[in-house]
Amino acid sequence: MNATTRRQKTDPGVPRLPLWAAAAAGLVAVGAALAAGHLVAALIDPFASPFLAVGNTAIDLTPHPVKDFAIRTFGEDDKLVLLAGMAFVIAAAAVVAGLLSRRSPLPGTVLAIGLGVVGVAAVLARPTLDVIAVLAPLASLVVGVPVFRWLHRLARRSATAGVVVPSPSPSATADGEGEGTTRSVDWSVPGLGRRRFLITSTAVAAAAGATAAAGQYIGGRVDVEASRRAIRLSPDEAAPPIPAGADFADAGTPTFITQNADFYRVDTALSVPRTRARDWRLRVHGMVERELVLTYDDLLNRPLVEKTISLCCVSNEVGGPYISTTNFIGVSLRDILAEAGVRPGSDQLATRSVDGWTCGTPVEDIMKPGSDALLAIGMNGEPLPVEHGFPVRMVVPGLYGFVSATKWLVDAELTTFADFDAYWVKRDWARRAPIKTMSRVDRPKAFERVPAGKYVAAGVAWAQRRGVDKVEVRVDGGPWQATTLSTEVNIDTWRMWRAELDLPAGSHTLEVRATDRTGYTQTDERAEPIPDGAAGWHTIVFTAQP
Numbered sequence: 001m002n003a004t005t006r007r008q009k010t011d012p013g014v015p016r017l018p019l020w021a022a023a024a025a026g027l028v029a030v031g032a033a034l035a036a037g038h039l040v041a042a043l044i045d046p047f048a049s050p051f052l053a054v055g056n057t058a059i060d061l062t063p064h065p066v067k068d069f070a071i072r073t074f075g076e077d078d079k080l081v082l083l084a085g086m087a088f089v090i091a092a093a094a095v096v097a098g099l100l101s102r103r104s105p106l107p108g109t110v111l112a113i114g115l116g117v118v119g120v121a122a123v124l125a126r127p128t129l130d131v132i133a134v135l136a137p138l139a140s141l142v143v144g145v146p147v148f149r150w151l152h153r154l155a156r157r158s159a160t161a162g163v164v165v166p167s168p169s170p171s172a173t174a175d176g177e178g179e180g181t182t183r184s185v186d187w188s189v190p191g192l193g194r195r196r197f198l199i200t201s202t203a204v205a206a207a208a209g210a211t212a213a214a215g216q217y218i219g220g221r222v223d224v225e226a227s228r229r230a231i232r233l234s235p236d237e238a239a240p241p242i243p244a245g246a247d248f249a250d251a252g253t254p255t256f257i258t259q260n261a262d263f264y265r266v267d268t269a270l271s272v273p274r275t276r277a278r279d280w281r282l283r284v285h286g287m288v289e290r291e292l293v294l295t296y297d298d299l300l301n302r303p304l305v306e307k308t309i310s311l312c313c314v315s316n317e318v319g320g321p322y323i324s325t326t327n328f329i330g331v332s333l334r335d336i337l338a339e340a341g342v343r344p345g346s347d348q349l350a351t352r353s354v355d356g357w358t359c360g361t362p363v364e365d366i367m368k369p370g371s372d373a374l375l376a377i378g379m380n381g382e383p384l385p386v387e388h389g390f391p392v393r394m395v396v397p398g399l400y401g402f403v404s405a406t407k408w409l410v411d412a413e414l415t416t417f418a419d420f421d422a423y424w425v426k427r428d429w430a431r432r433a434p435i436k437t438m439s440r441v442d443r444p445k446a447f448e449r450v451p452a453g454k455y456v457a458a459g460v461a462w463a464q465r466r467g468v469d470k471v472e473v474r475v476d477g478g479p480w481q482a483t484t485l486s487t488e489v490n491i492d493t494w495r496m497w498r499a500e501l502d503l504p505a506g507s508h509t510l511e512v513r514a515t516d517r518t519g520y521t522q523t524d525e526r527a528e529p530i531p532d533g534a535a536g537w538h539t540i541v542f543t544a545q546p
Helices: 003-010 019-044 050-061 064-100 106-125 131-160 192-219 224-229 296-300 333-340 363-367
Strands: 163-167 182-186 281-286 292-295 305-312 323-332 348-353 358-362 374-379 393-395 409-415 438-443 449-451 453-462 468-475 495-503 506-516 538-545
Touching: 019 050, 019 064, 019 106, 019 131, 019 192, 050 064, 050 106, 050 131, 064 106, 106 131, 131 192, 281 333, 292 296, 292 333, 296 374, 305 374, 305 393, 323 333, 333 363, 333 374, 348 363, 358 363, 438 506, 438 538, 449 453, 453 468, 453 506, 453 538, 468 495, 495 506
Parallel strands: 281 409, 449 538
Antiparallel strands: 163 182, 281 292, 305 323, 323 374, 348 358, 348 409, 374 393, 438 453, 453 495, 468 506, 506 538
């Protein structure tokens, strides 16, 4: 530490920066640092952006109870909330560092270096990034530190040119300022110094914004939507038409087929991967007789089948919304693995997304006859939406998505459960997770006020791979009442129910339970989603009024 720095820290005669100028220096410098890193990442790999790398690493390190809370509370907006929260924390840290740097630039310098180090560590922790990706956080470091120190120096020079207002301490003498006098700058008086700092810091902020925008543009230059629009899907084996009476939408259930825009989305991708169909490759390797490398055209040249399937997320609470149904178009995954030749002893297909997320699927669930497991490339007659896995995702009916439904799929390795732990298994979730027999009340809603007398309640039930045999409801703990079931489409999809109730005025409790084709009736014992899916009867309270 040189004499000047020591004097800045200890000499009360050194003017302090105004609060707003100190805060502005911190904010602008951090903004410039993040923008520089974002631009460099766009030239290397968009996932190397320090902001995104730190966010993705934060998702990986977040305890699963916190993740569950975020999904329950914010639903599909959980990632937006995380990004906003990160931005707020970084901005607050920048302001605090600036305020602590009113006399000396050291605190702000330490923050800039710290953010750079965190960015480097986050990038190195990402499983899909090469070492060259650290150039992005290093760019943040190289830009952030000099910009902060430059703005701090400019503000101090401007302060020196400002109006100095003596503030005598109690020890001041009648002849002068005295030893305890401090000095600050009154920037309320317009002057050249303040205008210069304002103009310069605003220009730097604008340049940072332009840099970030350029990084966003370059990073998004891969025109995935154009790639999607160029694809025409025509399955060789179309799914049977959805029969009349497959839903009770007029009574309050969802429509049987979920529109793509309404299909639930739960994943760990902070930024949706963008890969064109022509750039996509899938490597099938590991415990196989012959390794395969498939392109998108390879899939298009194989027999395409269309299957109507309901997907369900393991994070779905009892009565939760994370189940949807669509017509998936794709290639038989069972046929592809048979072509590669599954070696004896392999019991797990370990798959990886382009962003590094991993999944482990029991081989037996894929290879059993009639499994309908797919490498899916389409939903509801069109190529997969980008947020749902374009170009290719995996779908295995009957298993929760965290062990079966890898999106943005790029790698498939035949291995064993003893040799590989997937992303969620490392976080204490189950290795094998068949979807449980469940049901839900959709009408009435919890705490809704409905007319007393004759009333139609409705909802959905599911028991993929087994099929729903019956659904029952009861009011206020009374006898169970059989409901009317919708027309069954297949055993891999949800099934709607409706029931006519006679409701006296007052508060009521409605419960629902389903029984599958094996004779199993869902339990009333509540279980949290961790480790292998929620359980229990969906129960709601509502009011019937005259």
